[in-house]
Amino acid sequence: xxxxxxxxxxxxxxxxxxxxxxxxxxxxxxxxxxxxxxxxxxxxxxxxxxxxxxxxxxxxxxxxxxxxxxxxxxxxxxxxxxxxxxxxxxxxxxxxxxxxxxxxxxxxxxxxxxxxxxxxxxxxxxxxxxxxxxxxxxxxxxxxxxxxxxxxxxxxxxxxxxxxxxxxxxxxxxxxxxxxxxxxxxxxxxxxxxxxxxxxxxxxxxxxxxxxxxxxxxxxxxxxxxxxxxxxxxxxxxxxxxxxxxxxxxxxxxxxxxxxxxxxxxxxxxxxxxxxxxxxxxxxxxxxxxxxxxxxxxxxxxxxxxxxxxxxxxxxxxxxxxxxxxxxxxxxxxxxxxxxxxxxxxxxxxxxxxxxxxxxxxxxxxxxxxxxxxxxxxxxxxxxxxxxxxxxxxxxxxxxxxxxxxxxxxxxxxxxxxx
Ligand code: PMT
Numbered sequence: 001x002x003x004x005x006x007x008x009x010x011x012x013x014x015x016x017x018x019x020x021x022x023x024x025x026x027x028x029x030x031x032x033x034x035x036x037x038x039x040x041x042x043x044x045x046x047x048x049x050x051x052x053x054x055x056x057x058x059x060x061x062x063x064x065x066x067x068x069x070x071x072x073x074x075x076x077x078x079x080x081x082x083x084x085x086x087x088x089x090x091x092x093x094x095x096x097x098x099x100x101x102x103x104x105x106x107x108x109x110x111x112x113x114x115x116x117x118x119x120x121x122x123x124x125x126x127x128x129x130x131x132x133x134x135x136x137x138x139x140x141x142x143x144x145x146x147x148x149x150x151x152x153x154x155x156x157x158x159x160x161x162x163x164x165x166x167x168x169x170x171x172x173x174x175x176x177x178x179x180x181x182x183x184x185x186x187x188x189x190x191x192x193x194x195x196x197x198x199x200x201x202x203x204x205x206x207x208x209x210x211x212x213x214x215x216x217x218x219x220x221x222x223x224x225x226x227x228x229x230x231x232x233x234x235x236x237x238x239x240x241x242x243x244x245x246x247x248x249x250x251x252x253x254x255x256x257x258x259x260x261x262x263x264x265x266x267x268x269x270x271x272x273x274x275x276x277x278x279x280x281x282x283x284x285x286x287x288x289x290x291x292x293x294x295x296x297x298x299x300x301x302x303x304x305x306x307x308x309x310x311x312x313x314x315x316x317x318x319x320x321x322x323x324x325x326x327x328x329x330x331x332x333x334x335x336x337x338x339x340x341x342x343x344x345x346x347x348x349x350x351x352x353x354x355x356x357x358x359x360x361x362x363x364x365x366x367x368x369x370x371x372x373x374x375x376x377x378x379x380x381x382x383x384x385x386x387x388x389x390x391x392x393x394x395x396x397x398x399x400x401x402x403x404x405x406x407x408x409x410x411x412x413x414x415x416x417x418x419x
Contacts, residue, residue: 004180007035011179012085012117014110015055017045019160020092020126020169024050027091028058030176039064039081043097043110067109078109082116087183090114091152092126092169095137101149102140120182120392124175125154129165145364145371150388152178181385186232186398194409196234197273197326198226199266199280199315201241203259207307208291215281216367219244221332222279224394226251229275232398237273239265241280259283259312266315267322274409275328275401278316281367285309320351327408328401330354336361343377353405354378356397378404 011031015024024040031038040055042065052063064072064081076084090097090110097110101123106112114121123144131137132154141151153170170178200222205213219240226238227249236251239262247253254269256262259282266276288308298305320329331352333343336359343357357375360366365373365387373387376397381404385393402409 004034004176006031006176006180006183009036009179009183010039010084010086011036012039012041012081012088012113013059014041014043014088014090014113015046015050016043016090016092016094016097016110017049018092018094018126018169019049021046021049023169023172024091025054025058026172027089027175028055030172031179032058032060034176034180036179037061039076039084041065041081041110041113043094044108064109067112078112079116082113083118085113085117085119087119087179088114088117088121089124089175089179090121091124091175093123095125095127095131095134095140098123098125098137098140098144102143102147120148120150122150122152122175122178122182124152124169125167126169127154127167128161129156129159129163129167132165132167142364145387148370148389150178150182150392152386178386181396182388182392184396184399186228186395187402188231189233190402191229191232191234191275191398194234194274195237195272196226196229196275196277197237197239197266197269198222198229198277199239199241199262199282200226201244202281203262203283203312204242204257205259205283205286205312206290207287208293208295210294213283213285213287213309214242215283217241217281218368219280220368220370221372221390221394222277223247224390225277225279225398227391228394228398231395232402234275237269239280259286259315263313263315263318266319270319270322270326271324273326275330276316276319276326277330277332278319279332280315281334282312282315284312286312314350316352317350328353328405330356330401332356332358334358334360334366340375340377343375347377353408376400 015021038059040059040063056063100111106115155168156166201219202215202217226236230236230249238253254265288310316331329352333346333355335342339359347355355377358366372390372393374385376383
């Protein structure tokens with residue numbers, strides 16, 4: 001039985017002409033078993049691999065193939081269908097279909113629909129391993145990601161053509177789970193009566209009036225969490241480092257520059273906080289001296305200069321061992337190697353209830369990018385989230401927190417002030 005809940009969700013399954021299309025009826029059945037209504041769209045040649053008759057039987061809706069089918073258009077025009085969808089899943093997505101999507105071509109119903117829909121589009125590549133590895137396909141995959149398409153898979157292994165390698169479409173269960181994650185939204189009221197404090201962005205540690213130590217954090221991941229928490233009904237306080245963009249969500253924001261200022265802001269409001277989430281990339285060290293005047297060059301080429309650094313306080317570890325510790329303290333871990341082992345150890349060392357691991361050796365996620373992928377590590381479980389937008393990841397995390405930590409969150413903090 002499916003553990004994914006897609007009750008009242010409207011999904012378009014868009015099938016292009018690859019051998020993996022024979023699995024499409026299982027995807028339709030799984031989506032319907034999870035509660036979704038499903039409309040099926042075939043590319044011009046997909047019927048060579050799976051029959052419209054069997055798809056219509058499992059979907060319980062007529063299958064659409066032709067943008068010029070006046071009977072189908074009279075029932076639901078293709079633009080209407082594009083608007084109807086809560087999500088479009090392109091599975092299998094052939095190299096040809098991905099190339100068209102990457103370049104905005106709309107020469108059949110499937111590609112027109114993807115261009116016309118405001119809904120998220122998930123793409124499940126499926127093709128021969130050599131076609132998958134081709135630089136043209138790889139370029140198209142990167143383009144699709146920058147355009148906001150979410151890629152699911154492919155898996156690697158034995159292929160229908162006898163080859164071995166990457167290009168197998170992800171299994172129907174994995175695709176349905178990805179649909180569930182993408183459509184997971186914070187349940188309004190789920191965090192009602194809770195105050196959530198989130199640190200985000202970099203800190204900036206001045207060397208002199210014009211130079212500083214900092215990092216590439218944009219603050220987007222923390223801000224996305226703040227927006228998701230506000231959508232779940234929480235009262236939200238964001239402590240933001242420099243250059244973090246504005247947000248339209250109803251959140252209280254405290255702007256800081258240095259790690260010491262961030263620590264002070266956090267500690268001063270801690271008694272009000274039920275859930276603390278440390279997303280900020282706090283500079284671990286600051287210059288021992290911040291010079292009032294701009295430092296001058298020595299004028300000697302190759303001359304060395306030393307800046308002494310002192311360690312900054314560990315803000316989140318201080319929150320976790322504070323006398324007025326929030327009920328839940330969640331950290332982030334930016335790791336580049338042995339990521340799981342380091343993140344698990346960091347959670348223990350800092351005394352955190354949970355930690356969200358980012359592998360920041362991948363430049364397409366983490367610092368200063370639109371997307372993120374993560375493993376949520378807590379006592380008794382680990383959940384992996386594939387690459388997705390930072391807001392989608394925030395929605396998934398925030399929608400799971402009340403369930404995972406139900407007993408810890410049960411008592412309402414008497415000092416919590418509701419807005
Ligand atoms: O801001 P974005 O561009 O959206 O990028 C998001 C992100 C990559 C910055 C974010 O997802 C992330 O991984 N944040 C944690 C970055 C980090 O500094 O990780 P860390 O492994 O060094 O720190 C572990 C935890 O300790 C973090 O919760 C951090 O906030 C906290 N910490 C670290 C040092 C310190 N002196 N005080 C702290 O509180």
